[in-house]
Amino acid sequence: MRLSKLILFCWSISLATAYAQKSPNVVYILCDDLGYGDVQFLNKERGKIPTPHIDQLAQQSMTFTDAHSGSSVCTPTRYGVLTGRYAWRSELQAGVLLGGKEFSPLIDQDRLTVPSLLARANYHSAAIGKWHLGFHFVDENGDSLSVKNKNFSSGVPMGTRVPDGPITRGFDYYYGFHHAASMSTLIENDKVVAEVAPVEMLDLLSKRACTYITERAQSTEPFFLYLALNSPHSPIVPSAKWQGKSGVGSYGDYVMQTDDVLGQVMDALAKNGLDENTLVIFTSDNGCSYPAANGKKLVNEYGHYPSAQFRGYKSDIWEGGHRVPFIVRWTGTIKAGTVNTQTICATNLMATCAEITGLKIPDDAGEDSYSMWPLLIGKKVKSTAPIVSHSINGMFSIRDGKWKLELCPGSGGWSNPTDAAAQKKDLPEIQLYNILADEGEQHNVYQENPAVVAKLTKKLMKIIDDGRSTPGSRRSNDVPIDVYKKGLTENTTEKH
Template identity: 30%
Template sequence: MKTNLLKKLLLPSAMLVPLAVVAAQQTPNVIVIFMDDMGYGDIGTTGAIGYETPNLDKMAAEGMRFTRFYAAQAVCTASRVGLLTGCYPNRIGYSGALGPSSRIGLGEKEETIADVLRKKGYATAAFGKWHIGHLPHALPPRHGFDEYYGIPYSNDMWPRHPTRKFPDLPLIEGDKTIELNPDQSQFTTNFTNRALQFIDKNKNKPFFLYLAHPMPHVPLAVSEKFKGKSRQGLYGDVIMEIDWSVGQILDKLRREGLEENTLVVVTSDNGPWLNYGNHAGTTGGLREGKGTSFEGGQRVPCIMQWKGTIPAATICNKLSSTLDLLPTFAHIAGAPLPPHKIDGVNIISLLRHEPDANPRESFCYYYRKNNLEAVTDGNFKLIFPHPHRTYEGFAPGVDGKPGPVNEKAKLEIPLLYDLRRDPGERYNVIGQYPEVRAKLEQIAAAIREDIGDDLTGVVGKNNRSPSIAPR
């Protein structure tokens, strides 16, 4: 024992520190890979049929899969605002999906994940779909990102839209348009390659990478290397290429020795656009889809990997949301939170799989301008009467053509669902659990006082406005 102690004393002090500890002491990198309209059931581990997602499945086997993870809202722009700011989008004046005529952007005092992490010296980049405002004051370079290469809004907002008229779709580098109506079959490959170049350039310092794929939002497009590869037609081909993209990122981290120092999050902005039929994904049995506050609209797939911190092959059944990413990333980077109120909570305890951890005790389902449509405590969900979209009762479209959808449906009575037993929201148990209803009503009353609720006419005390570009 004395000999071993003498050897330890003679070794250089750096050699006494285990490599894992050295890695843990470095500032962690953060990568968010954000899909567009990918449904809860669209990956192998949640039941995808007709194609394989080996990289996402491997990521789940080596990391953590979340089963009750929610997008901030069930529509493109609002969802992305929630992810990047940690705020319910209606708190800061965002709703719906912005188009080419919009003039709004994040308020000057709002901070994105990129803003927060740059305070700790992070290199930051956004590649792919932005959709938080297309004018210069609203683009990523004004909101914490060192690099941006992508499209400013949804890939269907271009002249070839099947039912509406749009101007040319710009491809933007920084804040300059470099091409109009680019070849969408190259989107997944090109944005992935830019992400790999960014990692290579910044592998020796902390970085935040936001890779927001425009797919599988319609119009679907895929490169030649995956065209015709699935048994689910073009949609399956597109998901297989997205899976390839995830694999490219994870392989790059492994080759560079960055796996134990990088948290990778893969999730989606909302559920599938069901009336597009075979060009849409699946909710895996959840009710309704994109554009609704039913589970199929807002419960989304989520996988996280951070080797050495997130235990391998773990399942998280606790309530969590894209709102929680900003405060969690700030925690692991040692960065201060924004000075104003946000709605996300730090979920690092879930990532570490700590027993009895439950950082998020409730989630509020907002839609339209400021409608509080439902609340949940993670077990039960109380749904309030509200107008809503429904896909039920209509035959979906085929091969890129949308089928009909009822945008004027109306729920007339409150509903209570036990999500543990009934994630498909089919059996109203409101009469059986008066104490649960009362608890959820209290949660609703608190958020109404804070942010407001157009359905009940309550004006919130803590709403903030976006910036408006001058004409």
């Protein structure tokens, strides 16, 4: 009898241990406009901004050097991260959410999100920081309030409600703001609770994230923290403590302050004994904003290249627009100090969380999400699925192995030549690059490789028409997809 009880006890302990191993806390840190080359570890020769905490995290983690955000601007990337679905399948075919009618939530209320998936495994979920996926501000009478204002200090009155924000899209708790033009409005859950200056926001988000970690450390249930920073996006407002620290101007100072936020979060995990059971992902929503960061001065005066060896910046279909830092740590589970060169996409978060927790994604969710778990534990994967990227003007590219096909004549964004300028120069309407041999996308080899162009075009069209890139039943896109954007060569979104 005693032996049976002992066996039963040991069995229950082993099950509990297995569950703990499969259900780590998840901390997803999403920087805003942090370029691949802004991380010194990834840009040792031409990166001039010190990033000690990011570099230290890389030493403890697996770093993906061929990771992509799925879009070269923020709203679509955030949609993809939280839904596992490319944003161009939604109503948003170009640009980002701004104001007025465009403030309607982009994520349908009945769509599965990462937090609503993890809730099935008893996770508590918090979103702290920038949302930029649409919600309405309403007054006490339920009437909508507009924040369509280019002034970065604009906001809405305290007490204003947010009836369709993050806590209606799977999160248990929210603390943050919508986007840069409403950054003086600080929201907690579904109500505006404070008015703040933009320079205060990053510190507020950092402190609230660390407090949340400390609070959740007291619970036996796992948590998911989606920490979406406002930096180093414009307005570039490093706090007084960080001004002049980098020697690379205010942008460099802001990147250093962003790096310090990571350090604070990692310290909070360590102090609460959560290192070994927390999956940490550090990444960015797109490349550096050349106009906002004063990229010309960064390069010419400071010798800092925010896109490293890659061509383009935020907004562009070229690599600098959507190739991002992507560092993953799970102490004791993921081998420290490793580099992975496989191609991955930010949409993979949902499937990865599902595999780690033993959850199943329904057929109508996560249509473009592949699990990274085999890669994270060091399994040899022959190849990964093709990745589709999207520029601010809605231009498409598909990456499959060494080949990248871009269905536009220019940058697809703000960089020169823009698509309109490229058309005036009679540049080819498509671009094909061997990315492994030509990381800077300098040699368009579409004419020499018509079979590759045809093959990639066919793959892209199938991914679009099937409503998914993962195995499963055919799904519908929310709107018809105009692949070549014949009527659109320039996006009116202000450069920021």
